Amino acid sequence: MQPKEPTRIFLYNTLTRQKEELTLREPGKVSLYVCGVTPYDALHIGHARAFTVYDVLRRVLTARGLEVTHIQNVTDVDDKIINRAAEVGVSAKELAERFAAEAADDTRALGMLPAHLYPRVTDYIKPIVDMVQVLEHKGYAYARAGDVYFDVSKDPQYGKLSGQKLDELEAGARIEPGEHKDDPMDFALWKGVKPGEPSWAAPWGEGRPGWHIECSAMALELLGAGFDIHGGARELIFPHHENEVAQSEMYLDGNAFARLWWHCGVVQVDGKKMSKSLGNFLTVRQGLQIASPQVWRLFYLMTHPRSPLDYNEERLMQAKSAWGRLYSALSTHEAEPYRLFAAATANGTPNGSAPDNAAVRHFRERFDAALADDLNTPIAFAAIFDAVSEWHRIHDDDLARVVRGALEMLGFTFEVQQPSDELGELAPRLIEMLVEVRREARERRDFKSSDNIRNELEKIGVLLEDTPEGTRWKMEM
């Protein structure tokens, strides 16, 4: 199962519980559907972890020459949105769009590429209604008092994604007041309208989509049956994804909905899942106050994407130190655009311009193989850190450029950190003046003054490093 050729990619398929080679419905093209947000509140760093993981998956696939269509839905009609909107006194749509826009800002601030499309459920009511109707006509769903429910007993494969057996699920299930299910495991495809709620016309009367149907309908509408990868966090496996598979594959007469399900782990705090309901969350905005986007990205990627990730500030600071090491080593080099190792060597390198020596080769082989093996980012970073150490030893600038290119491929940036927004371009010049004053002090062996300058600058986040070529400064990450 170890990928020998880095052009092949292996991912753990939740459906089959093993790593599988990624095979595509259409050669060269990857259709990726990721479960996005229900925008009724701020994005927190748990959400951001998931989106970062899929951002990296998409970047890696793209860097391998695949054309990725990345879709991330926005569930803009939902109980929580409706309730929250009522509290705040705005329409549900207004509230949803406000938080969706905020989430878009936050993900951009974290350095993620925007998905190619963020479909809103409310823009896909027609396909949803159509799908529910088909399910009803085929006898897999039934209408009761304005609601429509999926009849789980009609699906012999129900439970295959989460590994649950129907009778075991039955034990814990119950029917909520106001529901009209025949069986506790059945789930709503369509909810009849209640006073004050947004609703749309449908054959069963006014109402709105149930929770799971929107993803099925939008994925099928936008990507079509048998699309390549369906993603989301682990917690969504049941019931959300299980129900998506059930309704979609019954709708498709047993044909596959998604080829591969790849789930990422959740973020925990002190061993408990970070969640809005527990209140143990840190919003992305708060998070960006204490660490840069690069530090967050590294913090996320130093753990395997499918593993749980326990957050606390000390661990974040470990990532900060680690990023500082990468940044100070690589920030002064031009990046060599990332190219897949096998492709680079197979196609030959025109004019011999592309770096290709033993150190570069060794790094690329490890890095590419790690990412191809279920997106093993911890090992990819082991290769990066080893390469950085190697660079410090042998000062092979090609190696530094290639490593920097690899980091940029993963979504890291090496922008010069601005010392201060207020001072703008003036600040670097002032710092350089202080560095010069300090140099003169050191020449006089006035170490009291020189240390004072260094210490005071450090207090405001400017770090000085004396090198044989002179003093250089950098902002604390």
Add this chain to the structure above:
RNA sequence: GGGCAGGUGGCGGAGCGGCUAACGCGCUGGACUGCAACUCCAGUUUUCAUGGGUUCGAGUCCCAUCCUGCCCUCCA
């Protein structure tokens, strides 16, 4: 109760049948430095939850036990 993931050093975190168990953070000593920082070198530490078993050989497979998290209700 059921399903699914796990339990590896001071802290994170890879490895999942076979070199002296990656990598990061931390710590100690040395080099460099006016002193630091950065960097390099040398160390630091784990018989890989526990008890059995399979195997020439096991964190790595099997069984049992203990513990943790996730899901079974909205949640990335």
